[in-house]
Amino acid sequence: MSAEKNQNMTLKLFAPRDPKEPHRAATPLELLFDLVFVIAIATAGQQLHHAMIEGHLWHALPTYFMVFFALWWAWMNFSWFASAYDNDDTLYRCLTFVQMVGSLVMAAGIPAVFQQHNFDMIIIGYVIMRLALVTQWLRVARHDPLRKVTAYRYAIGIVLVQLGWLISYFSAIHLSPLLFLVLVFFELAVPFYAEKYAATPWHPHHIVERYGLLTIIVLGESIIGCFAATQDAFSNKELNLEEIFLVVGGLLMMFAMWWNYFDRSHHHHQRRGVQPFLWGYGHFLIFISIAVLGAALAAAVDVSTQNAQISSQMMGLIIAATLVVYSSCVWLFYEAFYLQGWRRWIYPVTVLILFCTPFLFNQIGHIILAMAVVYILRLIVSKAFLLNCTDEPVGSTQ
Known part of the structure; x- marks a missing residue:
């Protein structure tokens, strides 16, 4: 009788979470996982920054895309699994810690990827994270x-794909x-x-919060x-007017990106026409564009001090492109489905202005x-004329 009771308690211990559970929020363990994860993102960003100022952007960008995908995919699988099955028992915590170790192994191997095109540590760290999952x-x-x-489909599918990564990299293929x-x-x-x-019984509000938290962390x-x-760059000299413009503009840009993402936070789990897979996968472009923009702004500092092998116009086009990719995703996920008529096209007009801006000025x-300023003005217009519209979302993430 005692053995049967213990078995029932064990089964209940790892039961799926209620997708309608009220006040479901990210756990301290998930927040710790994010902080460990962002170390790898920061390391990759540093390498991309150096590649930009050395004039190797187009060579480094595919490598950065590959590294960032591995990091993001491991994070996303952990987050959606935790949304459905986080029971916070000892084994769950230990397996999550193993995934954190895998993330740190990947972070340690990132410099070798950019400098020697050596993916050994990345593959090993990735496999550690995936096998724990x-x-x-x-x-x-x-x-x-x-x-x-x-x-079983998840487990078998993950194992087969990991074998594919190992065979493709550590063999003659x-x-x-x-x-x-x-x-x-x-x-x-x-x-x-x-x-x-x-x-799986993932929790819509919990997933929205997890994605929002990672957006803030990457920002x-x-x-x-x-x-x-x-x-x-400026530790041994005084700031001039251009450099003040750069610092203020960079901070305003990051603030505007935060504003653009979270201004419709109440719509994140009530989207008309956007499916959960499209929403979840599409955030890859949001996260990577934020990270690339951070590296680009850091590289712009070197451009302003003439310590980079890239022109101000090219640097401006890179920043404009990453800003447009980020904003386009948010626009497609939300405004394109909510707004009607001329209001829907205010953002595309803003895109054209952003791409023209680098050709109107000589200094970064x-x-x-x-x-x-253009981006902030667009958000102010949206706040004043668009967000109070009568368009109501239809449907849900479920």
């Missing part, structure tokens, strides 16, 4: 009978860009295939990176400040 899915298969097939994209496709397909059988990391570059500080 496989163990979690096997626990789900044991304790959640309704989603046993879903859990070699990891070409085309093969990388093929493996990325299979990585993205695993959740889609697994959830087709029985959807903060970008600000820190820009500030560190500014401090290093003036370019960044002008783009920030």
Whole structure:
């Protein structure tokens, strides 16, 4: 009788979370995971910053994309799993710690990727994180009978794709860009295939908060990176007017990006026409554009002090492009589905202005400040004329 009781308690211990649970918020363990994770993002951003000022951007950008995808994908899988099955028991905490170790291993290997194109540590750290997640899915298969097939699909799919990464990199096949994209496709397909059988009970408000928290963390990391570059560049000299414009413009730009994302926070879990997979996967472009913009603003400091092998106009175009990618995702996810008529096209007009700005000024500080002002004015117009419209969202993430 005692053994049966203990078994029932164990089954209940790892039961799925209630997707309608009120006041569901991110846990301290999830916040710690994010802080460890952002170390790897910061390391990759530093390497991209150096590549920009050395004139190697187009060579380094594909590498940065590959590294950032590995980091983001590991974070996203952890976050969605935790939203459905975080029971905070000892084994769950230990397996989460293993994933943190994998993230730190990946961070340690990032410099070698950019300098020597050596992915050994990245692959090893990635496999550590993914195998810890496989163990979690096997626990789900044991304790959640309704989603046993879903859990096995996740576990088997993750293992097969990890074998693909290992074979493609550590064998004579070699990891070409085309093969990388093929493996990325299979990585993205695993959740889609697994959830087709029985959807996991992820919590909409919890997922929205997790994505919002990572957005803030990446924005903060970008600000820190820009500030560190500014401090290093200007430690032995006084700021001139252009450099003041650069600092003020960069801060305004980051503030505007925060504003643009969170101004419709109440719509994040009530989106008309946007499916959860599209929303979840599409945030990759939001996160990576923020991170790239942070590296670009840090590189702009070197451009202003003439310590970079890149022109002010090219630097301005890079910043404009990353800002447009970020804002386009937010626009497509929200405004394009909420607004009607002429109001929907205010943002595309802003995009044209942003791309023209680098050609109107010669100095990078003036370019960044002008783009920030344009972006802020667009948000003010949106706040005044668009957000009070009668368009109401239809449907939900479920």
